[in-house]
Amino acid sequence: MNEKVKEFREYRAAMNEKILAADNKVMKRIFNLDTNTYMEGALSTKVKEMLGLVSSMVLRCDDCIKYHLEKCQEQGVTTDEMMEIFAVANLVGGTIVIPHTRRAIEYWEIINQEA
Amino acid sequence: MNEKVKEFREYRAAMNEKILAADNKVMKRIFNLDTNTYMEGALSTKVKEMLGLVSSMVLRCDDCIKYHLEKCQEQGVTTDEMMEIFAVANLVGGTIVIPHTRRAIEYWEIINQEA
Amino acid sequence: MNEKVKEFREYRAAMNEKILAADNKVMKRIFNLDTNTYMEGALSTKVKEMLGLVSSMVLRCDDCIKYHLEKCQEQGVTTDEMMEIFAVANLVGGTIVIPHTRRAIEYWEIINQEA
Amino acid sequence: MNEKVKEFREYRAAMNEKILAADNKVMKRIFNLDTNTYMEGALSTKVKEMLGLVSSMVLRCDDCIKYHLEKCQEQGVTTDEMMEIFAVANLVGGTIVIPHTRRAIEYWEIINQEA
Amino acid sequence: MNEKVKEFREYRAAMNEKILAADNKVMKRIFNLDTNTYMEGALSTKVKEMLGLVSSMVLRCDDCIKYHLEKCQEQGVTTDEMMEIFAVANLVGGTIVIPHTRRAIEYWEIINQEA
Amino acid sequence: MNEKVKEFREYRAAMNEKILAADNKVMKRIFNLDTNTYMEGALSTKVKEMLGLVSSMVLRCDDCIKYHLEKCQEQGVTTDEMMEIFAVANLVGGTIVIPHTRRAIEYWEIINQEA
Numbered sequence A, B, C, D, E, F: 001m002n003e004k005v006k007e008f009r010e011y012r013a014a015m016n017e018k019i020l021a022a023d024n025k026v027m028k029r030i031f032n033l034d035t036n037t038y039m040e041g042a043l044s045t046k047v048k049e050m051l052g053l054v055s056s057m058v059l060r061c062d063d064c065i066k067y068h069l070e071k072c073q074e075q076g077v078t079t080d081e082m083m084e085i086f087a088v089a090n091l092v093g094g095t096i097v098i099p100h101t102r103r104a105i106e107y108w109e110i111i112n113q114e115a
Helices: A003-021 A025-037 A045-058 A062-074 A079-093 A095-114 B003-021 B025-037 B045-058 B062-074 B079-093 B095-114 C003-021 C025-037 C045-058 C062-074 C079-093 C095-114 D003-021 D025-037 D045-058 D062-074 D079-093 D095-114 E003-021 E025-037 E045-058 E062-074 E079-093 E095-114 F003-021 F025-037 F045-058 F062-074 F079-093 F095-114
Strands: none
Touching: A003 A025, A003 A062, A003 A095, A003 E095, A025 B079, A025 C025, A025 E079, A025 E095, A045 A062, A045 A079, A045 A095, A045 B045, A045 B079, A062 A079, A062 A095, A062 E095, A079 A095, A079 B025, A079 B045, A079 D095, A079 F025, A095 D079, A095 F003, A095 F025, A095 F062, B003 B025, B003 B062, B003 B095, B003 D095, B025 D079, B025 D095, B025 F025, B045 B062, B045 B079, B045 B095, B062 B079, B062 B095, B062 D095, B079 B095, B079 C025, B079 E095, B095 C003, B095 C025, B095 C062, B095 E079, C003 C025, C003 C062, C003 C095, C025 E079, C045 C062, C045 C079, C045 C095, C045 E045, C045 E079, C062 C079, C062 C095, C079 C095, C079 D025, C079 E025, C079 E045, C079 F095, C095 D003, C095 D025, C095 D062, C095 F079, D003 D025, D003 D062, D003 D095, D025 E025, D025 F079, D045 D062, D045 D079, D045 D095, D045 F045, D045 F079, D062 D079, D062 D095, D079 D095, D079 F025, D079 F045, E003 E025, E003 E062, E003 E095, E003 F095, E025 F079, E025 F095, E045 E062, E045 E079, E045 E095, E062 E095, E062 F095, E079 E095, F003 F025, F003 F062, F003 F095, F045 F062, F045 F079, F045 F095, F062 F079, F062 F095, F079 F095
């Protein structure tokens, strides 16, 4: 597995474990909700993951972006579709989103090569 | 037409006109891009409008939310689908999004009664 | 009851009801969590409400600020303590927080006169 | 004086007075710094007010925008210059800044007619 | 001393020195205010540091979070209390705060092991 | 060339190329606008770059800050002027901007030594 992907996933898993181990009820429920929100419903998981991604881009959180890029890739989002998500994010959020888009396109390429 | 809808649309149109009349090339191009971004492409206009809406919600801009609610309604987004967009926005953006969700559900109801 | 307080509370209650009536599981759980988070725990409700207030101030959400001002008042926060919360918010969040502080001090005065 | 300008200035002055009367040392120093920052220095007050305005626009604070529009007008900023500030704000900050630009152009017109 | 803590503190100290050496009066006063704001007053330093921390979390600034984690640790904040601060931050600020919470819990563990 | 400058520029150039190669019309126009916005106009390029910098600081984007620091340096902005831009950013945006100011002063020193 690519080093960047591996590092991201391992740190994420290890720290999530620490957070859950601290046994705070609110934190645990937030983690639980985070899983439920993206399940199939009136909207497909694919659309919801795109919604999660664009939100993460305009709020400019690189780790959240990576996570949703992985989920979008699993859901079969194509590169042309991805570029249109990037376009909405950069239009609505402004050029301040460009550096995050650079890191996003790099990670998108990596996870598509892995697949 | 409902007074809230009428007021929102008229102020928006009048001020957009003033901005365009000032004839600044960058501002005109941004307005132009704003139209092009949501056109049918690899993603449907419906999906893109949902992306625009969720971005507006997490960035907490009431006027942008109203605008995309109208567009989503034109694209046939149902109330169940809308509630799932609200859910993603409130999960990712936090409870700070709730007051905007209150105003969104009010406006969503109004424009659906108008339709 | 003061008109500003009445209007804020009534709109809030009416729209919360609409949101809950739409019966989206994620939204309902977020509302539920919102109540649980501020309950007595390792930290007192008083401290948690102050944490909720300062977060609302630096994120600049007037309705959230009003809500936590009411809760802080119920918890016996004094005006001197409140001013120190305002100070942290304006220092960390910058002068962009000042207009929200103006509206906060007005509302704080009103709810203290009501009490 | 135009009603919108009058209302903005009076509320601002009255609430600033309340904040200062509460006699919190940190708040008073922040207000004091707010005055000093925009004084003539290596950069002119005109340039600094433009910096204050563009910051207020990308952070999307309408009252801060109004305040700096007034200061820019006092410093002789022209409408063509103002449109270029709006352009930078809308490019960097994204279309989420457009609704604030609508309110800004309205206020800019009013204060220029007053002058 | 742990490498992460050492690196953070040394870079912070070295750059603060550069900023102060540039001898800009406003920057110096902001640094000065930053110290005064958290002093004992109507609220204890402990509560104020918790307010500073939660503000840093919802505004998502990792360096500010580290700084206030250190101060909270000095003030005797327990891990159970810390988890409740994290809970408020993640509820109000949304899941976008989770990656910062991961880095926070790692740093919190390190500085508690050092102590 | 300094390693930090080299790394920043090379990654930026390589990823911009990838984004443009993906051939999304909206993204290409946003990049194009980004160039046009800062051209000489009613305001000088120097002033516009300062506006771009202060916006990047209050929105807290390190890569955007680096980019505009380079452009400001090319436009002859002095260190005294730069400190006053930093002062506006830290006043308006709050102490949350300080960590970005630390990285900014480090980069500013590097690019001035290169020059």
